[in-house]
Amino acid sequence: MRRRGTAICACGCLSTSLLFLALAVSTFVLVQVGILQETLDNYIRKEATLKPGHESYKQWVHPTIPMYKDFYIFNLTNPSEFARGEKPSFKELGPYRYRENRKKTILEQGDGTITYVMSRTFHFNSTGEYTENDTITTINFAYVAAIYNANTTKLRDDLQLVIDTSVHPKPELVIHTTVYKLLWEYTDPLINELYKLRKTLSPYIYLQLNNSYSDRELPSIVHSGTKDSLKTAQFIQWAGLKELPFWRNKANFIHNSTEGLLFHPFIHQDEELQVFISDANRTFHLHYRNKVKVRGIDAYRFRLLDSDFRPDPNYLTGNNTPIGLIYLGVLQNPEAPVYGSKPHFLDCDESLHKAVEGISPPNRNRDDILADIEPITGSSLRLHQRIQLLINVSQTSGHFKSFHHITPVYFPLFYLDEYATLDEKLAAKLNEMVFTPIKTVHTGVWVLFGLCCFISLTTGLCTIRWCANLCKYGDWVEERRPLILQKTDS
Template sequence: MLTTALQSGSCYHPHFTDGRTEALVVSDGDRMGTWALCLQSAHSEPLCCTVSLGEAGICAGEAVKDSGAWPGEGCVRMWVPFGVALMSLAVSCSGLRELGPADHWLPTRREFRHKSNITFNDNDTVSFLEYRSFQFQPDKSHGLESDYIVMPNILVLAAAMLMENKPMSLKLIMTLAFSTLGERAFMNRTVGEIMWGYEDPLIHLINKYLPNMFPFKGKFGLFAELNNSDSGLFTVFTGVKDFSRIHLVDKWNGLSKVSFWHSDQCNMINGTSGQMWAPFMTPETSLEFYSPEACRSMNLIYKESGTFEGIPTYRFVAPSTLFANGSVYPPNEGFCPCRESGIQNVSTCRFNAPLFLSHPHFYNADPVLAEAVLGLHPNQEEHSLFLDIHPVTGIPMNCSVKLQLSLYIKAIRGIGQTGKIQPVVLPLVWFEESGAMEGKPLRTFYTQLVLMPSVLQYAQYVLLALGCVLLLIPIIHQIRSQEKCYLFWSSSKKGSKDKEAIQAYSESLMTSAPKGTVLQEARL
């Protein structure tokens, strides 16, 4: 039994001359998701290496700018299997004892995007290439990209799966080639190498005899093809003639549909390029976009209304059927051949390697998948994706997109490097791309689209009240003027009547006075 601990970040893999190994995926049930690979040969004690599946949080303080066809930037947080320790096993893999500490790697890279070759076309569309580059941010990362971790050797295991139905002679030749090149089923490399590429003699051999098999030349890495590369030529509608079609994808790489899948519906390129959507949304609106990385269109549904920094938003989330198989959700049948529901086979667009796309920790997937790799704990809060959209403009305010890439592995008879690996869909990496509007763009957005409309809304009532007052003033003035005229007319009429009465009285006196009577006039 092994009793000494090795330095964290390293793991000893016994190399058996007879090529035989046994592997079994087990776990210690740790909350972070620790799986252990137990290696056994006929001539040594069983050893286990554990790899912790870490958690990723939202990149606080990162901004996503310029959702249109202009330069922008965002934050990408990459999650990789990490934490390596050597375990001792007495009789079976059910009794694990950790001998070394486990470190955690959570490398964070800032993603920079810029668009080039922007061309406006005559049919109300604009074409552009969007380039991406990543810069490591050690101050926001747990661990360094120079730290070593243990990972399944994707090239060896994927090649073994491709040879499953080939003649035994070819399998033996492949086993010999792997042994000659020093290739094993599992490898110990740095985080940076696994994510962004490493030199491998197998890559050079494959590119020499099968030059079009892999999209990468010289180096292989999980995200090697994404760094300093474009996501394809997008042609989208500008929305000048019809704003409801703004940013809808007309073509991608000159195609209106792809050919990766087995039905026209699944091959359709629908929605936008994922940067903005048509304005004036309602709760019945859905978000549809085409993802070159997933090789398919995706559709998100409305969940709830909310606010982000005082700005009203609609939250859109992935439906439970996003990665469901055809038996659970018939429209997805074209994405098969399928395994358990909740994972999508992307081998047709990933050089036929048995790779599967899903939510992290197999969230919203068949429970048997998470149970097969103990230590996975899928939950909505940590492993679901969401987009918060301003419904009036269709611009994202806050987003967190989390996806997981897994590899299906098993023992292949005739290829010694695979030993007796139990069939399992093994998580390789899950990553989160998150961003939020902040700083000057956020202040401008809030001022122009929230504060000013609110001020104008209240101002209209103030102006309405002021208008009513101004309207009442001449009315009141007119009424008072009419009252004065009435009083003057009444006074004049009364004076005339008095004068007539006096005159009549005087005349009556004159006519009634006897002759010879002298009338005296009294003057006041």
């Protein structure tokens, strides 16, 4: 019976050992997805909210991530041939690089909301080869805008009066100007004369604005994320507007979109993210594409939906255009036939690219709108907001002789790339504040799991040995009995 008793002991010991092992695994699971992980997630959610004192708040108010705006000018190389009806031919010049400084002035820290005004200033940052004083040749877009309005408004009589009576030379189809004037404050005698007659017009045409955006004067409101972390940095109101103008049926919302530098924490690959780009007066939608690394940090790459750069029937004007263009004319004063597309006509109707010469073929990595987002914090590690500006030049009759023979074309003026990329200093800070604590917790979990396994194994071996010795020498072993009972004498 000794063998049976020993087997019982061994089974009991083995059961005890397995019980300890199960306890170790249970402890690992509890720690990994339970208390410690939840505590860590709550810490990240808290730090990612826009609350004074948090690093995310400091970066949102006054970003220290290097931000730039690069302009690439399409310089017209055959102005005489273009005036006679040939295709326009271009040489791309640039980048003309500007360092962007973005700062928010907080007006009110509400219950789950922040009200602020923002200023954006741009300072030329020479790349060596190009300067703001470079002379370029392009279409007289002020003249094109004036003719466009003459066909639709009371400006017609004023424009004709200026052309007939002005002592200045008659406006020409093509102009020679500096890069600075083209981008920031173009004016010419035609605009100045019209301004004298109509003070409601601006004496300048601003294709870009420097430190004079409307959101510098009118308040914007965003969610701080303290009530719902999934709404962190999302707009409630932009520049005094809760709904975007020029859209039917609230088809394009400000709500649920951010400015692109910060999203909510814990981004998932199946999400649709929304970015509001004020230069285009609309919200764009981003979808996950692939995983990338930015300075050694894992990130999700989100790209723009192709459908966002197509005519939208809910937009009140400018929809009778080829695929790939969006109408931006309503953003000008006076309104002008200005359109936006992706650079180099990416995802546009082929006819647009074939109508011009000298424009490089499109390249998705170079020309698309994208955001590389760190998924745990929702921070943009690399962001590119790109758009190409064009003006619709049409053939006209009557007094505007410069336009009698040209071939109608969507004339590209320039494209811009507004971008921000994480630098080494901010990468080190992100590692210190987020990834080091995460690695510490995960390392501690595995150490604890290993310790539990070691204790379980050691305890099991000791228990088996103890049981074996007990089975061999213990008092409870059944006594031997004789195999044959002998008869007793009667």
